[in-house]
Amino acid sequence: xxxxxxxxxxxxxxxxxxxxxxxxxxxxxxxxxxxxxxxxxxxxxxxxxxxxxxxxxxxxxxxxxxxxxxxxxxxxxxxxxxxxxxxxxxxxxxxxxxxxxxxxxxxxxxxxxxxxxxxxxxxxxxxxxxxxxxxxxxxxxxxxxxxxxxxxxxxxxxxxxxxxxxxxxxxxxxxxxxxxxxxxxxxxxxxxxxxxxxxxxxxxxxxxxxxxxxxxxxxxxxxxxxxxxxxxxxxxxxxxxxxxxxxxxxxxxxxxxxxxxxxxxxxxxxxxxxxxxxxxxxxxxxxxxxxxxxxxxxxxxxxxxxxxxxxxxxxxxxxxx
Amino acid sequence: xxxxxxxxxxxxxxxxxxxxxxxxxxxxxxxxxxxxxxxxxxxxxxxxxxxxxxxxxxxxxxxxxxxxxxxxxxxxxxxxxxxxxxxxxxxxxxxxxxxxxxxxxxxxxxxxxxxxxxxxxxxxxxxxxxxxxxxxxxxxxxxxxxxxxxxxxxxxxxxxxxxxxxxxxxxxxxxxxxxxxxxxxxxxxxxxxxxxxxxxxxxxxxxxxxxxxxxxxxxxxxxxxxxxxxxxxxxxxxxxxxxxxxxxxxxxxxxxxxxxxxxxxxxxxxxxxxxxxxxxxxxxxxxxxxxxxxxxxxxxxxxxxxxxxxxxxxxxxxxxx
Numbered sequence: 337x338x339x340x341x342x343x344x345x346x347x348x349x350x351x352x353x354x355x356x357x358x359x360x361x362x363x364x365x366x367x368x369x370x371x372x373x374x375x376x377x378x379x380x381x382x383x384x385x386x387x388x389x390x391x392x393x394x395x396x397x398x399x400x401x402x403x404x405x406x407x408x409x410x411x412x413x414x415x416x417x418x419x420x421x422x423x424x425x426x427x428x429x430x431x432x433x434x435x436x437x438x439x440x441x442x443x444x445x446x447x448x449x450x451x452x453x454x455x456x457x458x459x460x461x462x463x464x465x466x467x468x469x470x471x472x473x474x475x476x477x478x479x480x481x482x483x484x485x486x487x488x489x490x491x492x493x494x495x496x497x498x499x500x501x502x503x504x505x506x507x508x509x510x511x512x513x514x515x516x517x518x519x520x521x522x523x524x525x526x527x528x529x530x531x532x533x534x535x536x537x538x539x540x541x542x543x544x545x546x547x548x549x550x551x552x553x554x555x556x557x558x559x560x561x562x563x564x565x566x567x568x569x570x571x572x573x574x575x576x577x578x579x580x581x582x583x584x585x586x587x588x589x590x591x592x593x594x595x596x597x598x599x600x601x602x603x604x605x606x607x608x609x610x611x612x613x614x615x616x617x618x619x620x621x622x623x624x625x626x627x628x629x630x631x632x633x634x635x636x637x638x639x640x641x642x643x644x645x646x647x648x649x650x651x652x653x654x655x656x657x
Numbered sequence: 658x659x660x661x662x663x664x665x666x667x668x669x670x671x672x673x674x675x676x677x678x679x680x681x682x683x684x685x686x687x688x689x690x691x692x693x694x695x696x697x698x699x700x701x702x703x704x705x706x707x708x709x710x711x712x713x714x715x716x717x718x719x720x721x722x723x724x725x726x727x728x729x730x731x732x733x734x735x736x737x738x739x740x741x742x743x744x745x746x747x748x749x750x751x752x753x754x755x756x757x758x759x760x761x762x763x764x765x766x767x768x769x770x771x772x773x774x775x776x777x778x779x780x781x782x783x784x785x786x787x788x789x790x791x792x793x794x795x796x797x798x799x800x801x802x803x804x805x806x807x808x809x810x811x812x813x814x815x816x817x818x819x820x821x822x823x824x825x826x827x828x829x830x831x832x833x834x835x836x837x838x839x840x841x842x843x844x845x846x847x848x849x850x851x852x853x854x855x856x857x858x859x860x861x862x863x864x865x866x867x868x869x870x871x872x873x874x875x876x877x878x879x880x881x882x883x884x885x886x887x888x889x890x891x892x893x894x895x896x897x898x899x900x901x902x903x904x905x906x907x908x909x910x911x912x913x914x915x916x917x918x919x920x921x922x923x924x925x926x927x928x929x930x931x932x933x934x935x936x937x938x939x940x941x942x943x944x945x946x947x948x949x950x951x952x953x954x955x956x957x958x959x960x961x962x963x964x965x966x967x968x969x970x971x972x973x974x975x976x977x978x
Contacts, residue, residue, distance in 0.1 A: 365686040370710050371776075386934045389691050448931075455692075606971055610769075613707045613967035615934040646934035650927055656977065 344584055345492040347534040350499035350527070357399040357497060360432055362388055366508045367643075369611045376627055377635040381512065382608075383505045386616055386646025390428040390452060392421035392573075393501050393524060393644050394488070400497030401486040402429040410435045415483030417441070417463070417474040420449035421573055421645050422488035427458025438481050440474040442466075446572065448649040466566040467577065489523030490579035498527030503535060505640045512539050513637040516623040518644055519543035519552045519593065520574035522582030528642070529589035539640075540591040544623040546571045547595040552578055556586060556593045570598050570654050573619035573645060592633075596625035602654045604628060608643070615646045618654060665905055666813040668855040671820035671848070678720040678818060681753055683709055687829045688964075690932045697948055698956040702833065703929075704826045707937055707967025711749040711773060713742035713894075714822050714845055714965050715809070721818030722807040723750040731756045736804030738762070738784070738795040741770035742894055742966050743809035748779025759802050761795040763787075767893065769970040787887040788898065810844025811900035819848030824856060826961045833860050834958040837944040839965055840864035840873045840914065841895035843903030849963070850910035860961075861912040865944040867892045868916045873899055877907060877914045891919050891975050894940035894966060913954075917946035923975045925949060929964070936967045939975060 367382045385393035402414060413436030416426050423439040430437035437458045441450065442465035453460055463473035478485055486494065501524070502515055515532060517524045525543045532539045545552050549567035555578055563577030578586060586593075596604070605621035608614060620643045627634050627641075688703040706714035723735060734757030737747050744760040751758035758779045762771065763786035774781055784794035799806055807815065822845070823836055836853060838845045846864045853860045866873050870888035876899055884898030899907060907914075917925070926942035929935060941964045948955050948962075 367708065384934075387688065391934060609936050609971055613705075613712060613936040615930050615936060650930055650974075650976070653971075653974075655971070 343492045343581060345496040345530060347530065349492065349496040350503065350531055353400040353496040354500040354503060356403050357396055357500065360399045360403065360429065361395055363504060364388060366505065367612045367614060371611045372607065376631055378627065379638045381505070381509045381638070381640045382612055382643050383501060383640060384614055384643050385501060386614060386620065386643050390424045390456065391645055391647040392425055393498060393642065394422045394425035395428060396500050397494030397497030397523060397527070398422065398426040398486065399429040401491065401493040402426070402433050402435070404493055405484060409484050413437055413481065413483040414486050415439070415478045415481055416486045416488060417470045418488045420445050421647060423458060424449060424452040424456060424647070426486055427453045427456035430458070431456045436481070436483065438477050438483050440470060440477055442470065446647070446649050448647050452647060467563070468565060488576070489521035489526070490581045492581065494523055495526045495530060495581060498524045499531040501642060502528045502531045502640070506536050509638070509640060511536065511638070512640040514540045514542055514634065515640040516542045516544055516627065517642040518571065518574055518619050518622045519545050520619070521576040522552065522578050522586050524642060524644060525590060526582045526585035529585040533589050541589055543586070543590050543593040544626040545593055545595050546574055546601060546622060547597050549575050550595050552586065553593045553595050555583070556590065559587070571601055571619040571622055573617065574622065594626035594630050596622055596629055600625040600629060606655055614643060615648055616643045617645045617648050620644045620646070664813045664902060666817040666851060668851065670813065670817040671824065671852055674721040674817040675821040675824060677724050678717055678821065681720045681724065681750065682716055684825060685709060687826065688933045688935060692932045693928065697952055699948065700959045702826065702830045702959070702961045703933055703964050704822060704961060705935055705964050706822060707935060707941065707964050711745045711777065712966055712968040713746055714819060714963065715743045715746035716749060717821050718815030718818030718844060718848070719743065719747040719750040719807065722812065722814040723747070723754050723756070725814055726805060730805050734758055734802065734804040735807050736760070736799045736802055737807045737809060738791045739809045741766050742968060744779060745770060745773040745777060745968070747807055748774045748777035751779070752777045757802070757804065759798050759804050761791060761798055763791065767968070767970050769968050773968060788884070789886060809897070810842035810847070811902045813902065815844055816847045816851060816902060819845045820852040822963060823849045823852045823961070827857050830959070830961060832857065832959070833961040835861045835863055835955065836961040837863045837865055837948060838963040839892065839895055839940050839943045840866050841940070842897040843873065843899045843907050845963060845965060846911060847903045847906035850906040854910050862910055864907070864911050864914040865947040866914055866916050867895055867922060867943060868918050870896050871916050873907065874914045874916050876904070877911065880908070892922055892940040892943055894938065895943065915947035915951050917943055917950055921946040921950060927976055935964060936969055937964045938966045938969050941965045941967070
């Protein structure tokens with residue numbers, strides 16, 4: 337077993353990541369809506385990571401890993417497994433550097449996400465939609481290609497990269513009482529904790545999770561990682577379990593984990609589309625869903641929300657099913 | 658007949674408008690997409706007026722009119738007729754100032770737009786979906802209320818207000834070869850001409866119009882206003898005819914008018930949602946549709962595009978019909 341303590345990224349790693357990736361990412365805008373502020377009684381600041389070129393915050397961690405490789409390492413490229421956005425973002429970053437990218441993806445991943453990976457010249461190997469099949473298939477692909485493994489979240493380079501998002505958010509908003517981000521494997525939440533625990537220690541970090549894939553919530557309550565195999569939710573970016581590095585941040589820095597039902601997530605997604613007029617994927621709507629459900633905890637507060645991604649199959653919107 | 662020469666807004670009117678409305682509008686961001694740049698061979702800069710609180714650029718002209726009223730005039734409020742966004746934007750501006758707003762709207766206007774007017778405390782009187790019925794109904798409403806008539810586009814205060822959008826766009830992009838905006842009655846296009854003819858006279862202004870409501874295109878070719886009664890298009894914000902003030906700008910400053918079919922508009926709308934990840938209404942997709950159709954005219958150019966609005970009924974998307 338690896339020495340976990342050695343791998344925990346530092347605040348300086350996050351600052352270095354920001355310098356490294358700045359030429360390759362967008363400084364995404366922060367959106368506000370008077371209507372949603374009235375509805376929640378809070379002041380909401382939505383950080384639009386769906387406006388990254390590949391449509392998700394994961395381009396931050398992926399770019400940090402890809403552009404941090406030595407020339408020699410870079411020749412063999414990178415490899416990963418992912419439910420979608422990490423795959424397209426790693427492919428995108430690898431394409432920018434001109435190196436190969438192999439990705440293992442569940443065959444059930446949205447077609448829009450597969451198309452995006454292929455547009456960025458990523459090579460897809462499909463697996464079954466379970467954690468076990470994913471890991472088994474990946475071991476084979478990685479052995480064949482020798483690409484550097486960039487885990488979607490349990491990688492210090494990735495966490496340091498994701499942490500750059502809340503650094504920008506704090507700078508763009510002049511301070512927040514709370515930041516809410518969705519939690520799946522915990523990469524964004526870990527990066528947020530990494531950054532805010534130094535930059536804005538008074539800002540609470542709250543994680544938002546689908547009720548039907550609430551393993552992080554149960555882990556948080558139990559004080560140890562509980563992993564489910566193949567949970568289901570409309571929030572298809574949030575179906576993977578916590579790992580050691582992300583558990584470190586979740587268990588040490590997260591103030592609360594709230595959950596929302598499938599219907600609440602879809603309703604919040606529609607509110608975001610209608611009133612912010614941005615295309616956010618279901619995973620990105622979980623924070624607003626939990627804020628609406630637990631409004632007393634947010635009333636009167638300045639609340640940052642990460643709109644984590646916007647890769648949606650427009651022909652299969654969840655409110656039309 | 659009024660003296661038209663007296664009513665043509667000046668560049669200084671536009672600058673004054675910007676100072677007047679700045680506290681009431683958003684400085685909307687400019688979005689870019691590497692994918693759409695590759696697809697068109699141009700460098701596209703999308704000005705996201707759909708991110709104004711009421712979801713459309715028309716809040717600029719409406720705010721300029723509302724906040725320019727004397728205290729005495731303001732007591733009777735404002736009144737207008739509109740296919741939708743001007744109505745909600747005028748209601749919004751009137752609500753901000755705390756004065757009444759009466760609007761005449763076609764009964765066939767999208768439910769989302771009616772809901773928005775009512776949310777902003779605007780009082781709706783419905784008419785038939787024809788220019789003649791609209792003008793007749795409005796005369797009655799205005800006589801009853803005495804509100805100051807703020808025409809959706811043929812009003813110098815409105816044109817000066819709309820002109821503030823391309824001022825920001827030029828400042829945000831460091832200069833453009835072409836600006837493309839949709840044309841209905843011509844308010845946005847006129848404001849764009851007003852601003853660019855002084856601020857960036859080397860920048861061409863191109864108007865984009867639905868083929869099935871191409872009265873501005875035919876007017877432009879004929880050298881005189883041709884008005885249709887009740888044309889039909891998925892681009893429901895573009896169904897009204899040019900009037901004397903907007904014709905002044907169209908005939909003097911517009912370089913070209915391009916048209917697009919209904920299918921091309923819907924396809925461009927999907928591209929905007931998918932790759933810019935913003936919710937744009939069909940009218941806002943007409944510029945991209947015409948750029949894709951006339952790509953030779955845009956290749957290699959720096960092209961500004963006004964995303965005019967984002968008020969869409971999410972339960973009735975045009976690609977699901």
